[in-house]
Amino acid sequence: xxxxxxxxxxxxxxxxxxxxxxxxxxxxxxxxxxxxxxxxxxxxxxxxxxxxxxxxxxxxxxxxxxxxxxxxxxxxxxxxxxxxxxxxxxxxxxxxxxxxxxxxxxxxxxxxxxxxxxxxxxxxxxxxxxxxxxxxxxxxxxxxxxxxxxxxxxxxxxxxxxxxxxxxxxxxxxxxxxxxxxxxxxxxxxxxxxxxxxxxxxxxxxxxxxxxxxxxxxxxxxxxxxxxxxxxxxxxxxxxxxxxxxxxxxxxxxxxxxxxxxxxxxxxxxxxxxxxxxxxxxxxxxxxxxxxx
Amino acid sequence: xxxxxxxxxxxxxxxxxxxxxxxxxxxxxxxxxxxxxxxxxxxxxxxxxxxxxxxxxxxxxxxxxxxxxxxxxxxxxxxxxxxxxxxxxxxxxxxxxxxxxxxxxxxxxxxxxxxxxxxxxxxxxxxxxxxxxxxxxxxxxxxxxxxxxxxxxxxxxxxxxxxxxxxxxxxxxxxxxxxxxxxxxxxxxxxxxxxxxxxxxxxxxxxxxxxxxxxxxxxxxxxxxxxxxxxxxxxxxxxxxxxxxxxxxxx
Amino acid sequence: xxxxxxxxxxxxxxxxxxxxxxxxxxxxxxxxxxxxxxxxxxxxxxxxxxxxxxxxxxxxxxxxxxxxxxxxxxxxxxxxxxxxxxxxxxxxxxxxxxxxxxxxxxxxxxxxxxxxxxxxxxxxxxxxxxxxxxxxxxxxxxxxxxxxxxxxxxxxxxxxxxxxxxxxxxxxxxxxxxxxxxxxxxxxxxxxxxxxxxxxxxxxxxxxxxxxxxxxxxxxxxxxxxxxxxxxxxxxxxxxxxxxxxxxxxxxxxxxxxxxxxxxxxxxxxxxxxxxxxxxxxxxxxxxxxxxxxxxxxxxxxxxxxxxxxxxxxxxxxxxxxxxxxxxxxxxxxxxxxxxxxxxx
Numbered sequence: 001x002x003x004x005x006x007x008x009x010x011x012x013x014x015x016x017x018x019x020x021x022x023x024x025x026x027x028x029x030x031x032x033x034x035x036x037x038x039x040x041x042x043x044x045x046x047x048x049x050x051x052x053x054x055x056x057x058x059x060x061x062x063x064x065x066x067x068x069x070x071x072x073x074x075x076x077x078x079x080x081x082x083x084x085x086x087x088x089x090x091x092x093x094x095x096x097x098x099x100x101x102x103x104x105x106x107x108x109x110x111x112x113x114x115x116x117x118x119x120x121x122x123x124x125x126x127x128x129x130x131x132x133x134x135x136x137x138x139x140x141x142x143x144x145x146x147x148x149x150x151x152x153x154x155x156x157x158x159x160x161x162x163x164x165x166x167x168x169x170x171x172x173x174x175x176x177x178x179x180x181x182x183x184x185x186x187x188x189x190x191x192x193x194x195x196x197x198x199x200x201x202x203x204x205x206x207x208x209x210x211x212x213x214x215x216x217x218x219x220x221x222x223x224x225x226x227x228x229x230x231x232x233x234x235x236x237x238x239x240x241x242x243x244x245x246x247x248x249x250x251x252x253x254x255x256x257x258x259x260x261x262x263x264x265x266x267x268x269x270x271x272x273x274x275x276x277x278x279x280x281x282x283x284x285x286x287x288x289x290x291x292x293x
Numbered sequence: 294x295x296x297x298x299x300x301x302x303x304x305x306x307x308x309x310x311x312x313x314x315x316x317x318x319x320x321x322x323x324x325x326x327x328x329x330x331x332x333x334x335x336x337x338x339x340x341x342x343x344x345x346x347x348x349x350x351x352x353x354x355x356x357x358x359x360x361x362x363x364x365x366x367x368x369x370x371x372x373x374x375x376x377x378x379x380x381x382x383x384x385x386x387x388x389x390x391x392x393x394x395x396x397x398x399x400x401x402x403x404x405x406x407x408x409x410x411x412x413x414x415x416x417x418x419x420x421x422x423x424x425x426x427x428x429x430x431x432x433x434x435x436x437x438x439x440x441x442x443x444x445x446x447x448x449x450x451x452x453x454x455x456x457x458x459x460x461x462x463x464x465x466x467x468x469x470x471x472x473x474x475x476x477x478x479x480x481x482x483x484x485x486x487x488x489x490x491x492x493x494x495x496x497x498x499x500x501x502x503x504x505x506x507x508x509x510x511x512x513x514x515x516x517x518x519x520x521x522x523x524x525x526x527x528x529x530x531x532x533x534x535x536x537x538x539x540x541x542x543x544x
Numbered sequence: 545x546x547x548x549x550x551x552x553x554x555x556x557x558x559x560x561x562x563x564x565x566x567x568x569x570x571x572x573x574x575x576x577x578x579x580x581x582x583x584x585x586x587x588x589x590x591x592x593x594x595x596x597x598x599x600x601x602x603x604x605x606x607x608x609x610x611x612x613x614x615x616x617x618x619x620x621x622x623x624x625x626x627x628x629x630x631x632x633x634x635x636x637x638x639x640x641x642x643x644x645x646x647x648x649x650x651x652x653x654x655x656x657x658x659x660x661x662x663x664x665x666x667x668x669x670x671x672x673x674x675x676x677x678x679x680x681x682x683x684x685x686x687x688x689x690x691x692x693x694x695x696x697x698x699x700x701x702x703x704x705x706x707x708x709x710x711x712x713x714x715x716x717x718x719x720x721x722x723x724x725x726x727x728x729x730x731x732x733x734x735x736x737x738x739x740x741x742x743x744x745x746x747x748x749x750x751x752x753x754x755x756x757x758x759x760x761x762x763x764x765x766x767x768x769x770x771x772x773x774x775x776x777x778x779x780x781x782x783x784x785x786x787x788x789x790x791x792x793x794x795x796x797x798x799x800x801x802x803x804x805x806x807x808x809x810x811x812x813x814x815x816x817x818x819x820x821x822x823x824x825x826x827x828x829x830x831x832x833x834x835x836x837x838x839x840x841x842x843x844x845x846x847x848x849x850x851x852x853x854x855x856x857x858x859x860x861x862x863x864x865x866x867x868x869x870x871x872x873x874x875x876x877x878x879x880x881x882x883x884x885x886x887x888x889x
Contacts, residue, residue, distance in 0.1 A: 035676050083863065092866030094675065095613060099819050100862050102812055106855035114848060226683050226808065233680050267691050271684040278681050279669045341767065367769035379764035381757050383824075391750075392757045396769030398750045402778065405749035406742050412749065459769060 005138035007259035008252070013144045013213060015251025016151035017043075020206025021228030022235065022243035023158065024199030029238045030175040031195040034094065037101040038079065039203055040225030041108040046072045046204025047211045047220060048116055051123055061126050065208050069201045076200025079104060080193045105221075113218040120215035147209035154205055155244055158198075162240070171195060227254070230274045236284030246284065294319045294494055295340070295463055300349035300359075302335060309335045311518040312349065317463070317511075322485060322495045324505040324526075327515035328538055333498045334376065334467065336515070340496070341373040341465055342366040353463065368396040372456035373465040378448050380440040386451055387436035390423035393458025423458065430454040430484060446477040453484065457493075464488060466497040470504050482508050506530065514538070567733055575726050587725035591797055593837050594729070594736040595790045600818045600829035601743050602786025607815070608823030609747055610779040611759030613675055616682030617814045619689035620659045620784040622806035624791025626693055626700060628655035629801055632710050637699060648712040652792035659788020660781040662689075667780035671773045686808045694803045705802025712796050728797055735793065739786060744826060746782065755779055759824075787814075816858060822868025831869050 021039050028036045046068050053064035083104065087097050126146060132139035162168040174181040174191045182188045207220065214220065227250050235246025250270055258266040277284070295317040302310045310332040317323045325333045338344045340351055342363035351359040358366055372393075381389050398419055404412040427433045430450050435443065440451060449469060456464055466485070470478050478501070485508055489495055499505045505512065506526045514522040514529055516538040522529050529535055571587065599621065606612050630637025631651040639645045646654070666685050670678055694703050712719045712731065719728045746752050754775045757765035766772055795801045813836070821832020839857060843850040865872045 029676070035679060083859070086863055087866055090866050092862070095607075096819060096862055096866045098679075099816060100859060102816065103855045103859040103862065106851055107859065110848075110852035110855065114852060118848075226680075226687065229680055230684070233677060237676055264695060267687060268695075271688050271691070274684045275669060275681065275688070278673065278677060278684075282669075282673055282677055343763075362771075363766040364769045364771045367767060373767050375764070375767075379761050379767075381760040381764060383760050384753075384756065388753065388756075392753045392765070392768050392770070395750065395754065395757075400750055402746070402751055402782075405746050405751050408745050408749075416749070455768065 001136070002138040003259065005135055006140065007255050009135075009140045009144050009148070010259070011252035011255035012248070013147045013210065013251075014255055015231075015248035016148055017206045017210040018224060018228040018231045018247035018251050019151060019244045020154070020202045020209075021224055022232035022247040023155070023240055024202050025229055025232040026235075026238055026240045026243040027195050027199050027202075029232075030240070031171065031192050032084070032088075034084070034097050035101070036196075036199065037098060037225070038105045038108060039199065040221035040228065041105045041112075042072060042076065042200045042203040042221075043207035043224055044216075044218060044221035045075070045108055045112055045207075046200075047123075047207030047216045048112055048121075048218075049204070050208040051121055051211065051216045052116075055121070055124050065205075068208060069204050072204035073197040073201040077193050077197035079200070080196035084196070085189065085193070109218055109221065116216075116218070118218060120217035123211040123214075123216055126212055141213070143209075143212040147213070150205065150209055154202065158202075158240070167191075167194075227270060230270070234274065234277050234284055239284070242284055294354055295496070296350075296352040297336075297340070298350045298352070300336060300339060300351065301347050302339060302344060303347045309518055310339070310346075310515075313513075313515065313518075313520050315513045315520065315523055317494060317496060319494055320489065320492060321510045322489055322497070322508055324509035324512040325496060325498045325515070326500075326502070326505055326512060330517075331515040332518040333515050335518075337373075337465060337467055337496075337498045341371065364396075367459055367461075370460070370462040371465060372459045372461035372463075374449070374452040374456050374467055374469060376467045376471065378445075378452060380448055380452060380455070382439075382441040384440055385436065386427065386432065386438050386440055386443070387420070387423050389440050389451060389455050390426055390458045391419055393426075393455035394419050394422065396459050426454050426457055429457070429487070431480075446473050449473065450481070450484070453488075457488065461493060463494045463496065466495065466499075468499055469497060470499060470501050478504055564737060568730070571726070571729060584725060587729045588797075589837070589841055591725050591729045591732045592841075593834050594732040595794050595797070596814075596817060596833035596837055597736050597830050598739050598790040598793070599787050599814055600821065600833045601740060602783045602790070603814055603818050604823050604825075604829045605743060605746065605755070605786065606779050606783035607818060608825070608828070609752060609755040609759060610776060612670070612776060612779060613678050613815075614682040614783070615679050615808070615811050615815060616684070616686035616689075617783075617787050618806045618808065618810035619682075619686040620663065620787040621791035621794070621810065621814075622689050622693060622803070623659045623662050623784075624652075624655045624788030625795035625801050625806070626655075626791075627658045627788070628652050628792035629706055629709050629795050630699065631655070632796075633706060633708075634710070635708070636701060636706050640699075645710070648710050648796050649714050652712070652789060652796065655792040656785045656789035659791070660785040662788075663780040663782075663784025664777055666784075667777040670780065671776045682811070683808055686806075686811050690803050690806055690808075693806070703803060705800060705804070707800045709795050709799045709801065711799075725797065732793055732797070735789070739789070740826065740830075743786075751775070751778065819868055820858065820861065822870030825870055828868055828870040835869065 021043060024039050025036065028034060049068040049071055050064050053059045053067055054061055059067070083100055084097060087100055125143065127142045132141050133145060162172060170181065170186040171191045171194070173184065174186055174188045178188050228247055231247030231250045232243045233246065234249060235242025235244070253273060254266045254270055257269045297313060297315050300310055300313045301308065313336060325336060327333045335344065339346045339359065342358070342361055342365070345360045349359070350357055353369060353371065356369070358369060358371070381392060384392070398415055400412040400415050424433070424436065427436055430453060432447060432450060432454065440448065443451060453466065453469065470481055473481060482504065485495055485497070497505070497509070509526055511524060512526055512529045513520060514532070514535050521534045521538060522532040571590065574586070599617065603614065603617050606614055628648065628651040631646045631654060632648045633639050634645050666682070670681055673681060693700050700706065719731045747755070754765070754770045757768060757770050758772055758775055762772060817832040817836045818829055819832070820836055821830065822828030839854060840850070843853055846853060
């Protein structure tokens, strides 16, 4: 039972982190139709920023987190404005837009390595009293609980933002039909830019929350990129609720396999399941358009 | 040569085509008409293999073709054009006609890799045939033009040429006159008659009544997925039900 | 008109022949101290360019001609490399299990065939998928191949990798790899030219037109009698054959393989090379492989700054020319033509 709870919590932490990225993948896909390869390295970069503020400059955790999230929002927004939008305006093929995000991803990863060197950095504990919380007989670290709680809050906030605010509505409208939306007076470019910003902010949040349980290093992103993308696809690409479910499935699958079977097999199982899903139901849990024929 | 029996298709709960029967004789120009949403394009798409009928059969010279994939139907001798132009945009006019001949060519990977004599002869013959077709559809001299650089009317003609390249016994034309000006329409009518003169049966779905009445031998009229008339243009024009469908029934 | 076309073709052919002659003669003169003697490293670089040209050309058949994206071609590269090594190595694979080994000159072909087989397998789920999903599937494939290779340590020595990969020799003539890559370069060059010719033969045939028709318009291709699944599978198989062969050549050149070489980043580099050069033609993959390999190698002295600058260079060039280097050339020649045309009219 103890083991079950700790594995479950571990899976949820991982799933929530993947979820923050999957959400970004889905949001960006919905808004602009592109695949954004920088997502995972935005997570890494955000985690580093928070580490810099919190561990080096001793800014309180909440302020560090807020600061990092705001900066990453700005970076995401800038990325869309200065690169993606330029390429779209030049009528570049879809794949070249993807390639530009790959290049950005390489730049970000190596910039992080140069700024903060290649060593893994220890993220100091967030809570002064580091005693774990007791859940029944099992003990769970406070950081893990924080991660899950904040992730859930972020998801709920996003839900309300998209459904209840005027800006959210215009974002959804722009995602469905750009021409119609711009006829209705919605500034489509601005909504796309802000979507990239939100995706980056979510990634950053994911990075900060997972940092205390892992070390922060420039390679942090590559652990998450492919699997969170897989989560987005399993859930039904472009569906943000599906993205969360898919990410949780991947996270739980991974920790349960490594907890109960062997950590050597966890990747096998994750990618195996992914390929199976793509063979059996490529539209994911929540249907998405995938077929070519 | 083409026999459609009790053709029915449902999308969800909606019956788009309901037990339609008709038969096309060899060498005919056959029109499939009806008001918007009558199910003519859907029927057309079942014959060409895009949709699989829910029930009913389609037979080509006694062989059942319903539910077969498009590429096999093409091989059996049915070629089609599209309502919205579907040319291979990055290819030249000539290359489009070469792809059109795909089913009639046979060289596979080994002969392509080794560029055997057989393959070279086949390519040479295919090229020649493509040029002949271009002449036939009066697009000669444009073989090296990229297909999406052609004017609209010529793109439509090229699509017909591409369909002819597969040596069909039955040619399906989906609204071939759409978007054409009167001169172009006349040229198109001449072309269709020329195609029939080569012994190719033609089925066309069309909106333009005058165009259809002018060139077809027999017509099938659909309304709300059901056949309401079948016969020669004269017979159909006199049919009460057809007149109400076109004048009063539309939405 | 016809004569003119023939002239252009002729001139293209003569340019190609001249280029090949240069690639053969110049290194020969260098090696024999006639001009600019280069270090051994120079031939290694040339060989790398050739190998990556085969890779990008193979990827081009899949992406550039058939329109199917892959972010997992390092998987095929890996399969090719490991298959050839395991069949020819005296201490691992066949040598370890059955005590027999096959000559490397044979195993590089067998390895490519095995890669092609995996290409066919992968195409079964891949044929149905559109862009993003195909991207993900191929990424997953890449990971699975890596995991398989790393975990079957008994066969492959796991993460540590396999050293002392046998050299290629034909009838006793050894393309020695340890002392200098000079001879090996000629072997690789020979295969590269062969593969490029074959690629041109394929894409300019009925098969190649089938591929392009799928890329251009699926619906119309189907209506023209092109069996979409069959052709997509064939494209995957041919592409995997190319990349697998290149992987085998790589393994026997370097003499050492480990899973590290075949990570997903390698796949990304492959597709970067192709897009950078320009896809769907003969020259693009060659230019892409040459320029990216050269940039990467010449940035080597910058150590830690290397990849950063590499990323920036790629980004700037995409922003400047989002069609690849070949697109740039085409734009220039087209605008010249247009000007010429205006002059005539």
